[in-house]
Amino acid sequence: MDDVQVDLVLRSTRVVTPEGTRAATVAVAGGRIAAVGPYDADVPARARLEDFGDDVLLPGLVDTHVHVNDPGRTEWEGFWTATRAAAAGGITTLLDMPLNSLPPTTTVDHLATKQDVARSKAHIDVGFWGGAIPSNVKDLRPLYDAGVFGFKCFLSPSGVEEFPELDQEQLARSMAEISGFGGLLIVHAEDPRHLASAPQQSGPKYADFLASRPRDAENTAIESLISHAKRLGARVHVLHLSSSDALPLIAAAKREGVSISVESCPHFLTLTAEEVPDGATEFKCCPPIREAANQDALWQGLADGTIDCIVSDHSPCTTDLKTPDFASAWGGISSLQLGLPAIWTEARTRGHTLDDVVRWMATAPAELAGLSRKGAIEVGRDADFAVLAPHETFTVDPAELHHRNQVTAYAGRTLHGVVRSTWLRGERIVENGNLAAPTGRLLERNN
Numbered sequence: 001m002d003d004v005q006v007d008l009v010l011r012s013t014r015v016v017t018p019e020g021t022r023a024a025t026v027a028v029a030g031g032r033i034a035a036v037g038p039y040d041a042d043v044p045a046r047a048r049l050e051d052f053g054d055d056v057l058l059p060g061l062v063d064t065h066v067h068v069n070d071p072g073r074t075e076w077e078g079f080w081t082a083t084r085a086a087a088a089g090g091i092t093t094l095l096d097m098p099l100n101s102l103p104p105t106t107t108v109d110h111l112a113t114k115q116d117v118a119r120s121k122a123h124i125d126v127g128f129w130g131g132a133i134p135s136n137v138k139d140l141r142p143l144y145d146a147g148v149f150g151f152k153c154f155l156s157p158s159g160v161e162e163f164p165e166l167d168q169e170q171l172a173r174s175m176a177e178i179s180g181f182g183g184l185l186i187v188h189a190e191d192p193r194h195l196a197s198a199p200q201q202s203g204p205k206y207a208d209f210l211a212s213r214p215r216d217a218e219n220t221a222i223e224s225l226i227s228h229a230k231r232l233g234a235r236v237h238v239l240h241l242s243s244s245d246a247l248p249l250i251a252a253a254k255r256e257g258v259s260i261s262v263e264s265c266p267h268f269l270t271l272t273a274e275e276v277p278d279g280a281t282e283f284k285c286c287p288p289i290r291e292a293a294n295q296d297a298l299w300q301g302l303a304d305g306t307i308d309c310i311v312s313d314h315s316p317c318t319t320d321l322k323t324p325d326f327a328s329a330w331g332g333i334s335s336l337q338l339g340l341p342a343i344w345t346e347a348r349t350r351g352h353t354l355d356d357v358v359r360w361m362a363t364a365p366a367e368l369a370g371l372s373r374k375g376a377i378e379v380g381r382d383a384d385f386a387v388l389a390p391h392e393t394f395t396v397d398p399a400e401l402h403h404r405n406q407v408t409a410y411a412g413r414t415l416h417g418v419v420r421s422t423w424l425r426g427e428r429i430v431e432n433g434n435l436a437a438p439t440g441r442l443l444e445r446n447n
Contacts, residue, residue: 006035007030007046007047009027009028010050011050012054013039016354021056021355023039027044030426036379056354058090058354058358058385059386060385061361061365062369063365064263065312066082066313067316068101069100070082070101072101073100075318075404076317076318077314077404079117082336087123087424087429088430089336090419091340092125092374092424093384099158106130106136112146123439125441126440127149127369129151132152132153133153133166137177141177144181144445150178150237151184151185155192156191156192158188168228175232179234186239187237188240189218190218190287194216198214206277208327213286213287215245215246218241219249222238225238226253230253237262240268242287247301251304251306263308263309263310264302264307265311266312266339268295269343272289272295284329285313285332310361311365312339315333315334317332319407334401334405340417344415348416362375382424383425385421388419390417395413396408398411402435420432424440
């Protein structure tokens with residue numbers, strides 16, 4: 001390393017690197033990782049040393065699925081509160097979804113509006129997905145050139161009228177346009193015909209809601225998505241996989257060379273349908289939390305690589321929208337601040353390591369979005385870190401969450417893994433739950 005440039009040195013007996021966890025010293029220069037050396041490496045004279053002892057030094061997590069809802073529905077969430085919650089949870093980069101804000105990110109002008117709102121409020125780095133809706137095929141290439149990381153679409157109603165779903169013909173048209181310039185299409189995959197034919201019953205019973213969002217809706221939508229992607233040579237990503245029945249379809253498509261990737265979410269991997277109380281609509285999301293046996297199969301999909309990454313699908317709302325009626329309550333789970341400990345709590349009981357968690361929650365999401373400077377502790381990457389006390393526990397108190405509305409399906413749960421501090425480009429932005437002023441940057445594709 002060049003001693004003249006190094007201004008910060010981080011040391012831990014457990015540093016999670018792409019080669020595995022080891023005792024190491026990480027040198028930082030100008031906000032980037034300059035060297036990853038032995039634990040007892042010399043510290044340059046002008047550098048500050050931070051020794052974390054046995055706490056684990058992780059790369060900052062990357063969450064590519066966050067609904068910030070700002071502007072337009074800022075009473076639900078906003079860039080200030082969402083990025084504070086993310087930072088407190090060890091996340092240093094997020095990508096904002098194109099809907100639930102007003103306007104949605106479906107034109108270049110709408111993207112600029114959102115960027116203007118986010119610029120002074122971001123505690124972490126923030127990028128943006130564009131949206132693919134029936135009326136904006138002409139806007140897709142300009143949005144891509146303006147820096148969005150790809151495009152999200154729905155195959156069933158999104159829940160907000162300003163972001164309509166694509167039918168099969170529209171899906172093929174948008175996919176062809178996006179693949180023509182090498183872009184990525186990310187898809188909420190539930191088939192509307194299966195949803196329409198499923199029993200629809202209002203009321204507080206979770207079993208009735210679960211029956212209204214059958215696995216077949218996901219399986220059929222994913223099957224058609226694979227068919228289009230294969231025919232068009234397109235790159236596609238399945239959002240928030242809930243149905244484990246779709247895993248063989250996805251695995252087969254990957255073996256055949258289809259460019260398809262898949263994510264799941266903390267709530268599908270740590271919560272089960274059997275434990276959801278009637279009327280507890282803080283557990284409602286679409287697709288839904290399914291049974292414990294389904295969850296076991298999702299973990300197997302992570303273990304064998306069929307599922308690539310874990311992201312939050314943080315989709316908050318005001319408290320009044322979580323009515324006790326599962327049919328009418330807003331569907332979405334807030335988990336930005338809790339995803340890392342929630343997943344680590346479950347992963348450790350299933351024999352997984354923090355190396356696995358980092359791969360699923362930092363490295364793979366960064367690769368999905370093409371964020372080459374994020375997601376790993378290695379030379380040349382941004383000096384983004386989370387420091388975790390993996391054996392320490394805490395009980396989730398909604399009042400201590402930084403989300404705008406402290407509604408959470410994790411209330412009262414005891415979780416393993418306390419985030420001691422979070423670092424963005426070599427600057428500590430969170431220490432023991434206390435946040436610094438916002439210093440996040442707006443990210444653009446390939447920039």
